[in-house]
Amino acid sequence: MSGAARALFTREWRIARRVGGGASVGAVFFLILVTIMPFALGPDLNLLARIGPAILWIAALLAALLGLDRLFQGDADDGSLDVLVNASLPLELVVLVKCAAHWASSALPLVIVSPLFGLMLAMEARPLALVALSLVAGTPALTMIGAIGAALTVSLRRGGLLMAVLVLPLAIPVLIFGVSAASAASGGYAPFLTPFLMLCAISLFAVAAAPFAAAAALRHVRE
């Protein structure tokens, strides 16, 4: 079973690296979102530094959603999903491994570049570190919640927008605790640890529960 999981992770990783630039496109989209904020808000450095964590989190949320609608659709289109359903891995584990590969190939690069992009918002060193830390803890929840949306919309031709409509409301708790943990060092209302631990709890819950929801949706939608 671990051999099958490793084979699936390797395959997903390779596809992510080869098709459409994979991780770099998500990071560039993230960069563009962060860059256009000062154009809309004006060159007030104090304001930018204060709301910087929120900007980075919203940009990361949207960038993380970007590639998620294809999470299962590619496999459904080319028939791979039919074979995966009857492979030696339970479908729940297939979902979990695909999400892990997707997180490593598209969300992790966002976390890594976030301190760099935060510099453009005139943020200090400590808030930058907290943003990266909160993104590490929060992005797994975004990927797993997105996987449920991706599974529900797998049979729709243009399901990307519907998926975003389904997923974004569910991502609100992640956003609340993520931003409040990240802005603890830049004039936030809460200390760092409490929202950070809530964020970790949400991610752990999502990792444990979402594979079952997404696998059930995949089984049901394909009938």
Added chain:
Amino acid sequence: MRLSARDIAIERGGRSILASLSFEARGGAALVLVGPNGAGKSSLLRAIAGFLPLAAGAFALEGGASEASIGEQAHYLGHADALKSALTAGENLAFWAGALGSDSSSGAWRGALQRLGLGHVADFPVGALSAGQKRRVALARLLVAPRPLWLLDEPTTALDAAAQGLFAGIMREHLAAGGLIVAATHAPLGLEGAATLVLGASSRVAA
């Protein structure tokens, strides 16, 4: 090994596709599904694989692994090739061997590709192959992970005459080893002594 269906009924979108269908297939024999377009050949194969719920009846596979479902003992080869065009033929096959719980070393999948006459394209991306070559890579999946029941939906689509003969030989070998084949097709598969199940207005088993 024996696959039996008792009083199967399949509905899709509220429309009855197959009703009170019973048949039996024994290891070492092939069952060929024929019938006009829309007769329910693909639906029947997908139902055996466990992708479609049955409105009535049940399938049973005797003589297999009792704890695995029928689908987990079957290779389902549908209209789509289940290949990723960004990966090479070898990477695709190594993945399926691993995911299906079999030997994913390069010796195993190279042997399967060579059986289908594709040894020279193992390191090409599947996206660069022709339709017939893709089909042959998909057929090689049947060889990299041994499973007793093969569910084939138009398996010889896009294959040239030589490849069809090659695949007929592979199917005969599978049957000789006690395997089971259920295939939906319009073209003859080159299997002697295969039972034919005619689907359509009145489903019946012909000799």
